[in-house]
Amino acid sequence: MIHNLLAFAAAALPSVAPLAPAATRLASSDAPLAIRARSVWTGTKVLENAIVVVEDGRIRAVGTEVEIPDGAEVLEHEGVLTAGMIALHGTAGAVGETRDSTRPAMPEARMGIPVDGRSADFAPLWNAGITSLLVTPDSSGITSGTTALVRTADGKVLRDPAHLSLVFSNEGLSSNREPTSRSGALALLNELFKKSSGVVADAKSGKLTCLFEVRERDDVLRAIAFAKDRKLSGALHGAWLSGELSEPIRDSGLFVIVPALGVGTPKRALDAVVRLEKDGVVFGFGLDAPWNHPDLLRLSAALCVRAGLDSQAAWRGLTANAAKISGVEARIGRIERGLEADLVLWSGDPLDLATRAEVVITAGKALTVERPNQNGAKESK
Amino acid sequence: MSFFAAFVLSVALPGTEDPEQRAWTIQAERVYTGTGRNLEKGLVVVSAGKISAVTPGAGDDGERPRDRLSVYAVTAGFVDIGVRVTNWYSVEQSKEVTPHLRVADTLDPFALDWDRQLRNGVTTVLVSPADRNVIGGLSVALKTAGPESISARTLRADAVLRGSMGSEPSSGNHPAFGRPTDFYSRRPTTRMGVEWEWRNAFFTAAEKRDTKDAGTATLIAALQGKMPIFIQAWTTQDIRTAVFLREEVESRPEFQGMNTPRFVIDAGAEAWKEPQLLARSKTAVVLPPFPASARTRENSLMAWNVAKVLEDAGVPFALSGHGSGDVSDRLAIQAGYAMAGGIGFESALAAVTSTPAMLIGVDARVGTLEVGKDADLVLWSGEPFQPGTRVVATIVDGVLRYEGWNAVRGAEIAR
Amino acid sequence: MHTNVGQAALVLLAGTASAQDATLPARETLLVRAEHVLVSPGRVLDGAQVLVRDGRIVAVGTDLEAPEGARVVEGRWVCAGFIDPWSALGVGGDALSEVNATAATRSIDGFDPFNLDHLRREALRAGVTSARVQLGPQARIGGQGAVVRLVPGLAPEEAIVSDASNLWMTAGLSLPSGQQFVETADGVQMVSGDRAQDPFDRAESVERIVAALQSGKNYLIAQNEHRHELEDWKKKVAEKDAELDKEFKKAKKDREKAQKEATEKDKKFEEKKFKDEKKPQAPRFDEDNEVIARAVDGRLPLFVGVERAAEIRSLLAGTESLGRVRLVIAGGSEAGFQASQLAERRIPVMVWPTPLGRSRPDELEAHDLSLAGRLASHGVTVLLGSGGRDPAATRDLPLLAGLAIAHGLSRDDAIEALTIGAARALDVADRIGTVEAGKDADLLVLDGPPLESTSTVRFTIASGRVVVTPEN
Helix, strand or coil, rough: CCEEECHHHHHCCCCCCCCCCCCCECCCCCCCCEEEEEEEEECCCCCEEEEEEEECCEEEECCCCCCCCCEEEEEEEEEEEEECCEEEEEECCCCCCCCCCCCCECCECCCCCCCCCCCCHHHHHHHHHHHEECCCCCCCEEEEEEEEEECCCCCCCEECCEEEEEEEHHHHHCCCCCCCCCCHHHHHHHCCCCCCCCHHHHHHHHCCCEEEEEECCCHHHHHHHHHHHHHCCCCEEEECHHHHHHHHHHHCCCEEEEECCCCCCCCHHHHHHHHHHHCCCCCEEEEEEEEECCCCCHHHHHHHHHHCCCCHHHHHCCCHHHHHHHHCCCCCCCCCCCCCCCCEECCCEEEEEEEEEEEEECCEEEEEECCCCCCCCCCCC | CCCCCCCCCCCCCCCCCCCCCEEEEEEEEECCCCCEEEEEEEEEEEEECCCEEECCCCCCCCCCCCCCCEEEEEEEEEEEEEEECCCCHHCCCCCCCCCCCCCHHHHHCCCHHHHHHCCEEEEEEEEECCCCCCEEEEEEEECCCCCHHHHHHHCCCCCEEEECCCCCCCCCCCCCCCCCCCCCCCCCCCHHHHHHHHHHHHHHHHHCCCCHHHHHHHHHHHHHCCCCCCEEECCHHHHHHHHHHHHHHHCCCCCCCCCCCCCEEEECCCCCCCHHHHHHHCCEEEEECCCCCEHHHHHCCCCHHHHHHHHHCCCCCEEEECCCHHHCCCCCHHHHHHHCCCCCCCHHHHCCCCHHHHHHHCCCCCCEEEECCCEEEEECCCCCCCCCCCEEEEEEEEEEECCCCCCCCCCCCCC | CCCCHHHHHHCCCCCCCCCCCCCCEEECCEEEEEEEEECCCCCEEEEEEEEEEEEEEEEEEEECCCCCCEEEEEEEEEEEEEEEEEECCEEEEHHCCCCCCCCEHHHHHHEEECCCCCHHHHHHHHHHEEEEECCCCCEEEEEEEEEEECCCCCHHHHHEEEEEEEEEEEEECCCCCCEEEEEEECCEEEECEECCCCCHHHHHHHHHHHHHHHHHHHHHHHHHHHHHHHHHHHHHHHHHHHHHHHEEEEEHHHHHHHHHHHHHHHHCCCCCCCCCCCCCCCCCCHHHHHHHHHHHHHCCCCCEEECHHHHHHHHHHHHCCCCCEEEEEEECCCCHHHHHHHHCCCCCCCCCCCCCCCHHHHHCCCCCCHHHHHHHCCCCCECCCCCCCCCHHHHHHHHHHHHHHHHHHHHHHHHHHHHHHHHCCCCCCCCCCCCCCCCCCCCCEECCCCCCCCCCCEECCCCEEEECCCCC
């Protein structure tokens, strides 16, 4: 079956009713799929009028001169084709399971276990073009466990554990449970890192990266000092102003996960993100789904772009660099031959909030995103 | 001499200014070195962040080099060793005795409190954890300005072991009648209990001598005198308790090999009642800010002449501002109050500079205007401890870190 | 010591409070040239110019020349400045948590031209030139809102576009408890601790609104009656006066004769007293009902903040008999159920397209971004606002509009909502909202079509002043 998606024009034109009745999934066939798009953002460059060939859930070819294999389904797309977005902080699918405050240190608690692939939290995510989510434990005590990267379309866990979460912000402190102070927290962390087995040992040996939960700038400094001391790698999440410390962060080799930025985020926080890019720090964006609407991920990026961030740098933060931060850059995050096919067809420039995702290709299937219905009450999903 | 001389900092405007400039020539009508030798019309020369010369003279009248500052008086930067962190996450309350935990791990170099210290002429502070624990941990001596990291500003890490007598450590605890509801149902709930915790900590350390345990190792080092022990004791009975505890450690055979502690009473408001006891036991005192009315914390009564009484008895004393934001708690004002209580200017100056530096062991680097010491200076618009005098500028490690709001650059306002 | 007067640079700031900020750009004569001028929704002039003088648009055309001394501003697109009809930027922060307002309360009394000026500048840079501000947005009755220009430091005459643009009431919303704006080192944050109302309170709140409107209507009727009675009385008095005048001479003679007779007969002379008819009493002045009466009469738009279908339905039913009321629904999360009725009665809905997820106040599910599109597709006039609670949100109104477009609103409808649609609903359409001669010069000069992500605002002109340029 050949689907012609020319009707899904760029968002500048008034909306048009779909030619075919809206279906949640296209027939998944074993035939390869060739997508010709007006613009393809590979994650490293932008190609005009390029073709991407997908087969068996993997990217077979990408380029402007690619030959379309015989028997392939052809999708013509007037908009932009990109890799699927990766949101780097959230609890979707595991709501209520991310916090166990019985003990200050629970490093072996794995987010991959409680994640429910059939949770209703995931559909809004892939419908918004977010194909993977890093499910993260709460910032409680000094560690609440490890993170897991989940594919939103089918709830499959792509990487578990992905990071060991270590809490350096005041959120981990309590007034009636150890630790009540930062010095106490540090003493507990030092105690914890005496372990010679389990995820802590993996973190020490470099097999497992860490997620440093921070809030204020001095939390960032303490986390960097701890990481340097123990030779840990990983990412700092939660400090709006971490960009003001971009040089020490860059020198430490750590990455940054920018917390979800909402409407009205102060300019100083946006300028800090621009500085991260300027000083060469690798960063991605968190979402905190389901508490935030999935579109907030692109809103965070759009706010930074409006403050001066280069748009391709912002897009890398949502895709390629996010994959790097999650340790899956060999699998997803870019449109490159050999990588898994997690792709999104957008109606226009994805950093324009007026653009919507139209088709999401992930988990070996091509899923049509339901159009907001123009004629009458909205069809329920 | 007009005490309210309005000399103003004047600096020639260069094309661009280097915010990290570390070389200055300060010309002052009064140079109060803190060594007993003062200069009328003198120069203090700073280079590479250290004091390189302190000489009489009016300096070179011909040129106006960009690094020249002219002011009425200059002193060494103040040293406040009574600064406490008041927020709840500076001290680990899951246990009452946490000797090895460091308050330095909880400090924020970006906090606005540092600016307040600079505005009031304080260049070195000893920061201690809140006194919610009996023994709260290790205090840190650091500069109030510098690179944006606590470790880069630290003058002396683990400078002092901090603890408290009295009722503050027991507040928040409640007896466990029936079932304990949280970890605050524990000892101590009284002053007696607080003192018991001290003795328990010392005697257990002496008995077990388990240096593998970080807390015990710290206690042993403190009892051996490797760092002073600062004990908060507002009232007479708490001061006495602290001194008797020390005498016990010094005399009992259990403490063989760890019986030379150095005790300093912090916030000794009622120290004026026991000068002989303090002198005999060679205990120094850090005084808290003078209260508006005589009664202060723990209902202690602080006399205006407490500094004079201690001086006459030969007890070393320092003044402190506790890091408070109150205008009347500024160290310069505290020194003025102490002078009103009977001590002289040199003695008051020593109480906010060289004595506190000596008490925490950083006097080789700060506390007086001497060649070779760190260039930590305060520039005054008049006689330093008078109410009408302002801090015109504060220099830390040779870098101009604070300039008063009405400093007029490039011009001079006549007296 | 040397004096260096030549190099003296005073650090002291002389804070003189003047009516106009010294750093405010001056009003200039401008010729704005663009490849496309969006005059009003649906009307684009290509290769056109806009002439601005004394803060007004003097002419729009395709062959205008720059008069002498005029400044020329060029760009690719020109459109009217955006209006945020649901903003918190313009009155002091405390005013937004007001719960004790009445209908007579005027938001303009809280107007502060210097409040949060860094946020105003960011809003201007994003293209929002004016905003409707409202005291007590979560109060049962919030009083009268106002439309103000966001340029910091404007004198009130220039800053206030309308000092009473609407009356505000709410039905069934969570009551604010401890909602406040906290200024931190990182900016202003809103901290909310809302309490939801129970269903009985919610139903009662609509009844309360209808009752208030009824009382306003009665007041209006009483006033009208009084007016008629007064006219009648005046007519009667005039007639009587005329009669008196006619018989004046005769009456004078009679009076003189009676007086003479009295003195002759030694009787007491009584003046004929003319019985005055009582002047009709005006209804007692009630400042709240004065305002509500204007709303009932259709002279003041009535904005009602309401989310749930049940309350919307009752509100529509309750106001059916009040035909002249110009109702606007604010919020309307569940207005989709009443879409056709809203379209029929021409009741606009002001939508807050915010990307919040679960657990919003008002106990509703995750906010539905497709609301604006759905309502528009049913023919309802849609307005877009930034929520009226967080002053920093006005800056991001164009981004929120983008979200609404992605979820079904057409781009043209969005632009209309942000310009003439909002102006019409707030009765300021004669002054702002389109690029037409005679209107105030509130214009945006962009490097691409408005509301497209690749377009940025290069110049913002407000009240004829160029307040944003690519340099600043």
